[in-house]
Amino acid sequence: MNPDPNPAEPSQPLFNRGFVALTLTQFFGAVNDNVLKGVLSFAVASGGIWAGQLGKGGQSYVSLCLTIPFILLSGVGGQIADRTSKRTVTVIVKLAEIGIALVGLAAFLAGELWLAMATMLLLAIQSAFFGPAKYGMIPELVGDGRLSQANGTINMFTNIAVIVGTLASGPIYSAFQPEPGATHAALTWVPGGTLLVVALIGFACCLLLPRLRAMDPSVRLSWNLVDTYWVSLREMGRGPLLSVAAAWAGFYLIGMLALLILPDYRDLLGVTPTKASYLLGTLGVSIGLGSVGAGLISGKHIEPRLIPVGAVGMTVFFALLGLLPTSYWLIAALLAGAGFFAGFYIVPLQALLQHLSPADERGRFLGTANALSFVASSLGSLIFLVCRNTFSMPSNRVFLVCAILAFVGSGILLWRLRKLIADPSIRKSQGK
Secondary structure (H helix, E strand, O other): OOOOOOOOOOOOOOOOHHHHHHHHHHHHHHHHHHHHHHHHHHHHOOOOOOOOOOOOOOHHHHHHHHHHHHHHHHHHHHHHHHHOOHHHHHHHHHHHHHHHHHHHHHHHHHOOHHHHHHHHHHHHHHHHHHHHHHHHHHHHHHOHHHHHHHHHHHHHHHHHHHHHHHHHHHHHHHHHOOOOOOOOOOOOOHHHHHHHHHHHHHHHHHOOOOOOOOOOOOOOOOOOHHHHHHHHHHHHOOOOHHHHHHHHHHHHHHHHHHHHHHHHHHHHHOOOHHHHHHHHHHHHHHHHHHHHHHHHHHOOOOOOOHHHHHHHHHHHHHHHHHHOOOOHHHHHHHHHHHHHHHHHHHHHHHHHHHHHOOHHHHHHHHHHHHHHHHHHHHHHHHHHHHHHHHOOOOHHHHHHHHHHHHHHHHHHHHHHOHHHHHOHHHHHHOOO
């Protein structure tokens, strides 16, 4: 194992230039992902301009376009992040995002669903290469002593980006396809134009990242997915890292189910796309607040005891969402509760993934963890399809499935992690 060639000073301020640049780069990338995903979800959901072209629950196919590239490419992305400067990787993928935005602009101007879906797929491909570099860069920029605070902060800004992108997707979709009685014509350039402007801003932000050396230039790229993932999983399984990654992935399975349910509240509640997008925004802001809260509680160390607190809270609020009546403000309040506890769950797991991964293999391990999380997300999309198409479940009742999965899955994984959660050395290891 090679020592970290870019060690950040433990006493370095959290909001140094590099970390701020990374946070802003991630912010604008997440805005674009959520604008496009939100607009497409409204377009293919019941009542949308492309409703019926993908069948009932069509928004799950939009999500699969987002998740499958992560499964196929995260391993390679992790290898590249280890052998190449993570700043270089970031600049290249953000430049690619500008070209992808131009494809999206053409798709919406032409009114072509499949070209718009291809844009989603291309955005996911560039994000799959950015993910391991992004998460692997955090310890290089802030040092181990700031991991919990850094993860809480970047999660907060990511969720603010989710809010911004999600809230914007409603008005953007309404501009693209005006509601009956609207006074303006369809502004078909708005979705693609938004993607392009945001991509340009994100590219400008990434140029502010400091130079970083490659962790292990000797890494040889392997496109053999089975071998790449199997070797990483086997090495991760020698300690608690694999169980941490599995618990992290479980969050994304349940989170994907929740995100697929929410667009259908447009019909369940009889509200406009803009008002339905506020529910998605509520979930995003509450996850952000929970993430910041977890970071503040953790201070300059990792606090694994927050993980079971988050798991219990999510289970309770998802069960209530599936059982209680469909009242707009009640749903918003319950989503806020579920999101807040989700922040408690995800921040210590994310910090543990970074802390337990050796510096010269961090990209590969985080790439594998990323792939696991998107396998879980894809499984969430398939579960949503089965619930809606095979069992004809009302969308809001699918929250009961979320609650059951949260209860059973987190219970098993937390049992496996019980020694790590109780280990005082983990809570002290970052404070040195």
